Amino acid sequence: MCGRYVSTRSPQDLTRLFGVLDWRSEETLEPNWNVAPTDEVYAVLERAPRGDDDGASVRRELRPLRWGLVPSWAKDPKIGSRMINARVESVHEKPAYRTAFARRRCLLPADGFYEWQQLESGKSGKRRKQPYFIHPTDEQVMALAGLYEYWRDPEADDAPGAWLMTCTIITTEATDAAGRVHPRMPLALAPEHYDAWLDPHRDDADELRGLLTQPADGHLSARPVSTAVNNTRNNGPQLLGEVTSYPPDSGTRPADRP
Numbered sequence: 001m002c003g004r005y006v007s008t009r010s011p012q013d014l015t016r017l018f019g020v021l022d023w024r025s026e027e028t029l030e031p032n033w034n035v036a037p038t039d040e041v042y043a044v045l046e047r048a049p050r051g052d053d054d055g056a057s058v059r060r061e062l063r064p065l066r067w068g069l070v071p072s073w074a075k076d077p078k079i080g081s082r083m084i085n086a087r088v089e090s091v092h093e094k095p096a097y098r099t100a101f102a103r104r105r106c107l108l109p110a111d112g113f114y115e116w117q118q119l120e121s122g123k124s125g126k127r128r129k130q131p132y133f134i135h136p137t138d139e140q141v142m143a144l145a146g147l148y149e150y151w152r153d154p155e156a157d158d159a160p161g162a163w164l165m166t167c168t169i170i171t172t173e174a175t176d177a178a179g180r181v182h183p184r185m186p187l188a189l190a191p192e193h194y195d196a197w198l199d200p201h202r203d204d205a206d207e208l209r210g211l212l213t214q215p216a217d218g219h220l221s222a223r224p225v226s227t228a229v230n231n232t233r234n235n236g237p238q239l240l241g242e243v244t245s246y247p248p249d250s251g252t253r254p255a256d257r258p
Helices: 011-018 077-082 098-103 191-198 205-209
Strands: 004-007 032-035 040-047 059-067 085-087 105-110 112-121 127-136 142-152 163-173 184-186 220-224 252-254
Touching: 004 105, 011 040, 011 059, 011 105, 040 142, 040 191, 077 163, 098 105, 098 142, 098 205, 105 163, 105 191, 112 184, 142 184, 142 191, 191 205
Parallel strands: 059 163, 085 163
Antiparallel strands: 004 032, 004 112, 040 059, 040 105, 105 142, 112 127, 112 252, 127 220, 142 163, 163 184
């Protein structure tokens, strides 16, 4: 899965990198080195203005969305905290995701993501989780494959605050550096596929899934970082500093996966 990630690029950088034409300065988010579920995150998406029924004037936007997709039919938005990831193997079929996969796809810019590896001590036999920061070796921004959805609060009126926009990250089996740490990882889009992925008029599931690839084309690096990242209240660039995952003579070793 992908349960935490890093997103520190400025909106000015993101609008340039993703060819965004519509961005509102009042929606600026602070750099975040410990993005957690239900946080506001930047998303690049394309949609037509209200009243444009034929969708001819689709525009590319940079918008803050809440991480954790809330289906339009959900009774309570709290369900979003459990829907931060969608498996690529079934995303086009699951009721919670299939409409968004066909019509509302987005890109979630990220510097890298965190995963945790189970370690156990040869002396005590106790297990602990070691966090790793996984990122492109060239330090370029990753465009994580996402979906977004609208949810209307049934208790609210038609004011703008009645609508909630949320998102989820599509994941797949992990490979390379990520696969040595955790069996799942987020999927991403290469720059040449941004347009096709974001185009709301495309709805062929096989064609869309064929656009997805490993972040940085699999050229990823993983380094152990401080367990301070475990606490969502901790933030800042110090979270990315490399640490010794376990003392060489401690008898600690990676735990076997079940």
